[in-house]
Amino acid sequence: MPDLLTPRRRIALAALAAGLLVVVAPWIVDTYTASILARAFFVAIAALTVDVLWGYSGVLTFGQSAFFGIGAYALAMTFTHVGFDAGGIALAFGLAVIVAGLVAALVGWLSFYHGSTPLYASVVSLVLPIVLVQLIYAGGETTGSSSGLVGFQTFDLDLETWFRLAGLATVAVAAAGYLLLHSDAGRILAALRDNEARCSYIGINVERLRLGILVVCAIVAALAGLGHAALGGVAAPENASFVFGTQLVIMVALGGRGTLLGAVLGALGIELASAYLSGSLPFIWELIVGIAFVAVIVLFPAGLIGALRRLIPGDRADAAPRLQTAAPLPRADRDMMVEARGVTRQFGSLAVLNGVSFSARRGELVSLVGPNGAGKTTLIRCLADGLERTGGEISIVGRPIGRLPPHRLVAFGLGRKFQAASVFNTLTVADCLRIARSRRDPMSWFDRSPVLSLPQAARQVIEGGGLGDRLGDVAGDLSHGLKQALELAMVLALEPDVVLLDEPTAGLTRAERSAFGAILTDLVRREGLCVLLVEHDLDFVREISSRIIVLHQGQIALDGTVEQVVNAPLVHEIYTGGHVPTAETAS
């Protein structure tokens, strides 16, 4: 009865079972094990945040220990210096949440900006705990310096209660995380990990989203640290250290990144094993952990859970959603779609584009042609990203783009298809399309929708291109041609007025290419789109274009109808090079 066990019910059942286990466990395990596990639960919550950041959204972080430490010290410092009463408790929680949130916002601002690399975010995450530990060392009496803070009055609960509290908190965080991350909206995190550029060109503010995820993870880690300090009655510099940050990563890697369950198992397993083994095998144990970690990273990147999944193949695929046609948006009643005036792009002293001016109207299919290095792709880039050009003005559907980043230009009515098919490789076709629709149809953070609304044009590409019955397939497994069709459908799902296509037919078969051409001309004629196309194949260009612009050495050499351009001697000269004396000397 697969219908009764929807993913949500399955996770609810699993959470219930895990919760029950946590409640029963203190009666079964001995006191020593229970005390180790109670602390390990708080570490597991911190490991869960590492998994969300690294496993799900692709930012390798060494810095979650810093937030854990902020929570621990918020409690220890408040209870030591302010006192243990209702006000003190509220203050401790408030400080943990606010300080962790603010520090995360600062770190996020530093780490994530238009054009930042994942490595840079890792660098910043490495610096954070180092700075924090030095501040703790320098704090004297206030922070307890290198020996930390101990001996403050804290919650007087017995071990069984702590165990259940911490265990249930872990189950709750893991279950809530699972629901959120596997909801429609949660798939955006995986999309960020797979392909950040595609996310921006779908209109997602990548930097703000990453910052938001970091702030939430930081607050959760801080609360875990607070719990850890409350239970142990101690806050030590090690709680905030870079080494602890790397241990969290090791736990997640061994358990299995991107699974949540792996983070919990990794944390509990390592904490428990090191408590038992570090006594009998003091240094050998860490040696074993190190070797296991290296082996897992090299040989089984998916960790323990990933290895188990491979052993027990199961049907984990979600049912593919039903397609619906979205009600068409009212089109802007402008005729002028793209206007470029004097667009220049310089790299140092080299001008790749030099004063390019042109315009394109609704219902036009304009092809940009020219030899390699003429600046075609650079021009597309300048049109789609306000930060790219070094001079000149561009307007999209009548609005000047200024220095706006790509995700803002999507709102102007711009869609860009990349040269190499750019989709989300680990997501299903349906999820790729749903994320592309996220600007129009806000996605649920709690559920998976059984229907998928697409505009007519995108639906046509999907169904006409042979993707209609493959909505549940993983995009990375599609053939090159189907990936190209999927990306085009994703761009059309934005319901753009202007579509930029960079060599969309490269690598396609002749049949795929003519099908593609038919779709494009149809879109332009019926939907009144304005399409700008970079293309090398002059025959293809001749068949589908309404106008051709020839770029040569960063300038517009010709701008005219198909007949005017194809018959122009200049074009033959540019392409063959033979008749222009300057071109001869240049080559």
Next chain:
Amino acid sequence: MLTLALDIATTAAILFIVSAGLLIVFGVMKIINFAHGALITAGAYAALVGMRLGLPAWMAPFLAFMVGGLLGMAIESVVVRRLYRRPLDAILATWGLGIVLGQAVIVGFGREVQFVAAPVAGTIGLGGTDYSLYRLLLVAAALAIGIGFTFVLNGTRLGLSTRAVILNETLAEGLGINAVFVRFLTFGIGSGLGAAAGALITPLASVDPNMGIPWLINAFMLVMVSGSALSTLAVACLVLGGMQVVISTFVSPILGGLAIAVLAAIALRLRPEGFARA
């Protein structure tokens, strides 16, 4: 004032010695060797062993270079070779190897702090102040490493192959350059340099199993700022090392200790491509 200038010059030299191996590996392989810190530690212990065996002190860095080079070649051929397409995983795997190496050192030598004697002791009078002769010697060592590698890269066949691999690996392989071997050798040399650096800095500090980690972090930040050129690394060491000395002297040693990491992170935020072409 002269002491301050000497402090800056010698600090920069030490940073350069410690970072050069990491930079060479990053420049050629685009991989960050997080085992570099453990290799520094291994080099320091090699110096300790050399001293116990009664070898002359000047041989310590060479012995360390051999040890580190062999370790590096083993690491490259067993682990790193499989991770070229997963740079973030390469960071993690080399960090794990660092843990393994560090624990192996603990098993072999214990956790306690130990000391290695400097090959030259005492101070030298310079313009009215006495300054540690050994620290000045390290400036010469840094210059030797910098000049030596510039010569190897620009004056030898191996250097030519290496530069070809840096610029365009696919093309280099197409031209018959064995990129796999170039990377193997580069990783070995970079690791050897890290270990030699460990042997060179031990007389200034003590030897303990975790000594490499703070050095690793500073070296990592310096390499991130420098990109892949030894000349920019030298500038970065002078500027950031200089800031570290100035802040330590006039503000507080704790802030000074953070100077390189924090300033490098901010510099990268302002200029993400690093300062390689500045």
